[in-house]
Amino acid sequence: MIDFELSPELTTLRDRVETFIASKVVPMENDPRQTPHGPAEELRLELVNLARAEGLLSPHAPVAYGGLGLNHREMAVIFEAAGWSTLGPLALNIQAGDEGNVNLLNQIATPSQKERWLAPLARGEVRSVFSMTETVTDGAGADASRLNTIARQESDDFIINGQKYMITGVPGAAFNIVMARTLDSRGEDLGASMFVLDIDCPGFSVTRMLDTIDANSPGGHAVVRFDDVRVSADRLLGNLGQGFRNAQVRLGPARLTHCMRWLGAAKRCHAVAAAHASVRHSFGKTIGEHQGVSFMLADNEIDMHLARLSIWHTAWLLDKGEQARDETSIAKVYCSEALGRVVDRSLQILGAIGITRDTVVERIYRDIRPFRIYDGPSEVHRHVLGRRILGRHTQV
Template sequence: MSQNDLEHGRAIAERVERFVRDVVISYEKDPRATSHGPTDELVAELRGLAREAGLLTPHIDADGSHLSQRATALVLQASGLSPLGPVALNVMAPDEGNMYLLGQVASAAQKRHFLNPLVRGETRSAFFMTEPAEDGGAGADPSMLKTVAVQDGDRWIINGRKAFITGAVGAAVGIVMARTDSGDGKVAATMFLIDLPDPAVRIERVMETIDSSMPGGHSVVVLDNLAVASDQILGAPHEGFRYAQVRLSPARLSHCMRWLGACRRAHEIASAYAIRRHAFGKPLIDHEGVGFMLADNMIALKQAELMIDWCAGVLDTGALGTTESSMTKVAVSEALFGVADRCVQVMGGTGVSGDTVVEQIFREVRAFRIYDGPSEVHRWSLAKAVKRQALSQNLAIKSAYRS
């Protein structure tokens, strides 16, 4: 990555920050920002304003090239200063991750049909992987996929149920992950691109969840004899698990970027409150119990920033970065939850009210510790990496002694 790319990203980020602070924040109390995310009407209005400002999908240049991950981090952090910022700028999950995956794997025809409208902010998308726990389906372990796709001539028939599908309501593009038979007896999966709505894709219910920033909310979806043409397979058949990692490593990092911006905003609000609010004869910030919490926030925010930049640098080398993104997802999600929690505590009753956005940020960041892999699953994966490394080092030491 060149210094010019980083400077380009920094310049975009400065414009994004001004737009979010000057325009987007004023919409946070809009009644169209519902418990299931902003309505499509609000999304269209905000994206229209971003388009007018020349900031729609700002991490993808006009020629279709993608900013480096380090430059993208600057832009997405700025977008996250409001929960509505990523929505307005078209850098919100799941669309941002889906655009990245399509850009990496989709054919030219698939990009024209599915990707280009997403980049233009004209459509939304959903990623159909997670399945209901009561069905014994895939969650943090995608190999438990119960949804099945069976080939029937030049098309595939897909049946199953999916859960926690973000943005399924109102989506025009779907990426469906289903179990397929590769013929070698191993568990395999294939990704399929679908146009929505489709009568074979039925929203069973929209779930009530702790977070409320993503358009369409999170749904349980039934796939009932969904027919998909073979030319709508994303990439190669039976490579779904590999493509999931192509998507998930940068997507985990993108979440870290956006929520770092949100927690910076929460820290700003809590700090201003601590200066204005007095107790026992002096401003709250002059009480060590409060001042130290805000000092801890400064430390945690900087540590999160550095961790994100480090992981982004690894991804920019072309490495898959699975271990690095797992480490960053755990460290940043837990550090930012601590920041949001301290902001609520500093602000007392006001912190748990809807009078400021701090309460929403706290809820959103709590959910962040679960989606794209809960901390415990990432730690388990990292522990296996530690074991492999330790065994390798032990064998090397034994070999050295024998020689």
């Protein structure tokens, strides 16, 4: 049975995070160092230093590398608290995709690779990139098996060629974890593999920065190219040909941590809307006293409550060591849609104020919409879940 009671230690940590976010991070939300392509690196480092001084940095990372070593259920509580501010995850060094890359490196990297890349990433000293998605017309997206980026073996090295689309955080990052289809020297397909590249390696380039509706990721989103990028064998992450399997090590838990952070953001929007509904008058009473608004507030509470239950249940399974493939898909679909509804209702309750930058709701509204697309669109997760359901119920 799932234990929903928080330990005294976790309660204290949550309270410390909430105080830190409210007192130190929220006042920086209008910092001019935020750009259409995300917060500037100078701002990120300033936020990270604030969290480090409070002993709150990298709650997800192993203690051996400077983190707090929390399990998934503990992360659910702390990530939600951090998500209250648009800059909260950045301050605690739990922003996607650095957070996912910390988990990936911790799970499959060699000891020397961990010292080289995981340690500075966990300390918040550098940022990283994960490159898997390819062009919108022909290449890997939700269907990762369509990888067109090729890593051809040449003696002890690999030569990478290809193009990737919607790659987050390249400008200002230190290294790049790249998924590529691996061929031996004879052209035989060995399967997908992962490689770690320095961001300034010869042959790697940004061909275009993408203008998107969200602006919460440092470095924004880009189209990138690999032109005869040479990497040595020690840059292979995990076993050769095991890229798809290793990707699930990262993607499953990362879908859940997205839910945790966005629950905090939705909770913030709901609080703003509820406060406004209690003081804004219309037709002789506060708008919160009208059923049309009070019902929306009630629906917000319902959606957030069920989202939290879904997160906690899936986190509990992951902490037990279960793969929880269906559960992570269910949580990702439900939370992305339910929390999107919470933010949408909150904006509606605010009325004209909601579409301005007078509150944080407008910003979160833009940032949360892509949640239904990245890490697998809702439709893809439903399709996969549907196939599994049919596989379990072929006979009655």
